[in-house]
Amino acid sequence: DPRADCPPDVEVLGRSSWTLLHSIAATYPETPSRTQQADLLRFVDLFAKLYPCWVCAEDFQAYAAARVPRVASRDEFGIWLCGAHNEVNRKLGKKEFDCSKWLERWKTGPKDGRCD
Numbered sequence: 001d002p003r004a005d006c007p008p009d010v011e012v013l014g015r016s017s018w019t020l021l022h023s024i025a026a027t028y029p030e031t032p033s034r035t036q037q038a039d040l041l042r043f044v045d046l047f048a049k050l051y052p053c054w055v056c057a058e059d060f061q062a063y064a065a066a067r068v069p070r071v072a073s074r075d076e077f078g079i080w081l082c083g084a085h086n087e088v089n090r091k092l093g094k095k096e097f098d099c100s101k102w103l104e105r106w107k108t109g110p111k112d113g114r115c116d
């Protein structure tokens with residue numbers, strides 16, 4: 001790939017950022033402590049402020065202000081994040097993702113074992 005060493009464009013940055021975000025959701029505790037919940041809220045807030053694509057960051061901040069991140073459990077946060085990602089998918093004319101599948105996509109892998 002001739003662009004392998006180039007600075008990331010909005011797409012490369014987006015794919016790797018969603019991978020990080022959904023992976024954080026996948027490893028977040030099922031019953032987080034108060035501190036873990038507070039940390040995740042601060043992380044999302046700062047991530048939304050520092051995301052290095054300014055239009056993206058503005059829209060993500062607006063989304064997180066309108067629909068406050070739900071951090072009381074792994075599944076709550078995973079579904080919240082899936083909704084945030086779907087909002088961007090809609091904006092870009094991409095297919096919406098079925099949020100009942102978020103844990104399979106980002107943690108357990110498909111039942112046929114091809115990711116094991």
Ligand code: FAD
Nearest residue numbers: 010011014015017018055056060082083085086088097102
């Ligand atoms: P991506 O959207 O990067 O998704 C990667 C993989 O995640 C998919 O292949 C799929 O398996 C899985 N997935 C898809 N939807 C979901 C979901 N809802 N829940 C769980 N998993 C899912 N780009 C812009 O051009 N304009 C923007 O304003 C913009 N805002 C962004 C804001 C944020 C916070 C982030 C992280 C990215 C943003 N992007 C934006 C980038 C954009 O979302 C995509 O990452 C980029 O277009 C590459 O898309 P992709 O088709 O490779 O798949």
